[in-house]
Amino acid sequence: MEAVQARNTASKRRNNAEQWRALVFLSPSFVLLLAFFFVPTILTFYFAFTNMALTGAAAADTQFVGFENFKNMFQDASFRTSVWNTIIFLIFSAVVGQQVMGFIIAVLMNGRSRVFRSVIGSIVIAGWVAPEVVCAFVWFAFLNDTGTVNTFLQSANITPIAWLYTFPMVSVIIANIWHGTAFSMMVFQAALGDVPREVEESAMIDGANAWQRLTRITLPMIVSSVTTNMVLVTLQTLGSFTLIYALTGGGPGLATETLPIYMYHQAFVNYQLGYGTAISLMLLLIGIIASLVYMRMLKVKL
Numbered sequence: 001m002e003a004v005q006a007r008n009t010a011s012k013r014r015n016n017a018e019q020w021r022a023l024v025f026l027s028p029s030f031v032l033l034l035a036f037f038f039v040p041t042i043l044t045f046y047f048a049f050t051n052m053a054l055t056g057a058a059a060a061d062t063q064f065v066g067f068e069n070f071k072n073m074f075q076d077a078s079f080r081t082s083v084w085n086t087i088i089f090l091i092f093s094a095v096v097g098q099q100v101m102g103f104i105i106a107v108l109m110n111g112r113s114r115v116f117r118s119v120i121g122s123i124v125i126a127g128w129v130a131p132e133v134v135c136a137f138v139w140f141a142f143l144n145d146t147g148t149v150n151t152f153l154q155s156a157n158i159t160p161i162a163w164l165y166t167f168p169m170v171s172v173i174i175a176n177i178w179h180g181t182a183f184s185m186m187v188f189q190a191a192l193g194d195v196p197r198e199v200e201e202s203a204m205i206d207g208a209n210a211w212q213r214l215t216r217i218t219l220p221m222i223v224s225s226v227t228t229n230m231v232l233v234t235l236q237t238l239g240s241f242t243l244i245y246a247l248t249g250g251g252p253g254l255a256t257e258t259l260p261i262y263m264y265h266q267a268f269v270n271y272q273l274g275y276g277t278a279i280s281l282m283l284l285l286i287g288i289i290a291s292l293v294y295m296r297m298l299k300v301k302l
Contacts, residue, residue, distance in 0.1 A: 048278040054271035062274070069278035079279070081254045082262035086238065086286070089173060089258055094237035097177035099230060102184025107214070109185075110192045121185070128182030136246035139175040140164070164248055168255045172244050179243060180236065184229055191225035192218065231291045238287050259283045 051058040051065045073079050105124060109117045127135065142148045143163040150160035163171050195218055203213050219226070241260040244250065250257035250265070257265075259279060267276025 044277055044280065047274055048281050050274045051272075052274035052277070054268075054273060056271075058274075059271075065274070069275045070282075072275065073278060073282070078254060078257070079262065082257050082259050083282075083286075085169070085254070085256060086258040086283075088169060089176070089240075089244075089256075090234060090237050090290070093173045093176040094180070094233045095230065097173065098180045098184045098233050098237075099226075101177060101181045102186075102229075103188050105181070105185045106188035106192055109189065124185055125182040127178045128180065130179070132179065132240070132242035133246045135175060135179045136243050139171065139178070140247060143171050165252055168248050168252060172247055172256050175247060176237065176240060176243055180233065183236075184233060187225055187229040187232075188222070191222035195221050227294055230294050234290050234294070235287050238283060238290075259286075 048069060049064060049066055050062050051068070052062045053059045105120070109120055130138070140147070144150075145160065145162055147163075149163065153160050161167075199217055199221075200213055203217055208216070239260060240258070241264065244256055244258060244261060245264070248256045250261040259282065263276050263279040263283065266272050266279060
């Protein structure tokens with residue numbers, strides 16, 4: 001009996017020693033998370049309720065102003081316009097554009113030869129690995145007044161179109177779809193690879209056509225991947241700044257000014273850091289609401 005108790009005691013000591021050793025090795029990660037995530041997050045929430053600024057009296061003496069920033073925000077017509085632009089950009093660029101295009105490409109590549117998948121995959125991924133500013137210049141070269149698109153139109157005796165002025169939101173949506181579709185494609189490729197081939201073959205033997213197999217077998221089996229990808233793409237698109245700013249600068253006027261652009265203008269052009277931080281919280285809130293809606297619609301349990 002004493003020997004058993006001694007072994008148990010020794011085992012507990014070893015477990016405690018291993019736990020302490022693990023904590024020692026993980027402590028740098030905890031410190032980094034505390035310094036660069038938790039503390040900035042807490043400060044962000046605090047600054048959103050202050051009149052913090054880069055210049056003027058507020059820069060020297062920052063005051064707590066409560067919900068004044070949020071009150072001014074909802075009374076600002078530019079803020080409402082930027083929210084509407086953000087929703088349009090999010091729906092057509094991420095939810096519809098990147099998701100649908102990524103899924104279609106993944107389905108078309110599923111079961112193809114390795115050479116075919118390598119060639120098509122490399123072409124699609126090229127737009128994703130390029131920095132956003134590079135993508136913006138590429139699409140500016142296509143869509144500006146003397147760009148590639150208008151050159152082709154002129155060669156066909158069609159009047160050139162000022163795409164970035166006449167259709168600015170369409171231009172940035174197309175550019176973002178081209179830039180981000182590869183991520184959705186790779187997620188869906190991995191998900192489709194996990195679908196048992198035997199299930200699809202059984203459905204095919206039972207007489208199910210391609211559309212029935214896709215909607216009644218494939219999609220229900222990869223719904224968790226669809227939800228995960230939709231959440232990630234949504235959060236990435238909500239924070240999209242460089243592509244839009246380099247391509248249109250948020251213009252013409254406020255035509256493409258999404259919340260990140262509006263936040264930048266308020267915080268670093270108008271020097272109202274407290275107000276800009278409050279806008280960032282609204283951007284975070286939109287991301288949280290969108291993620292919860294996706295999971296509710298697709299009935300995925302956490």
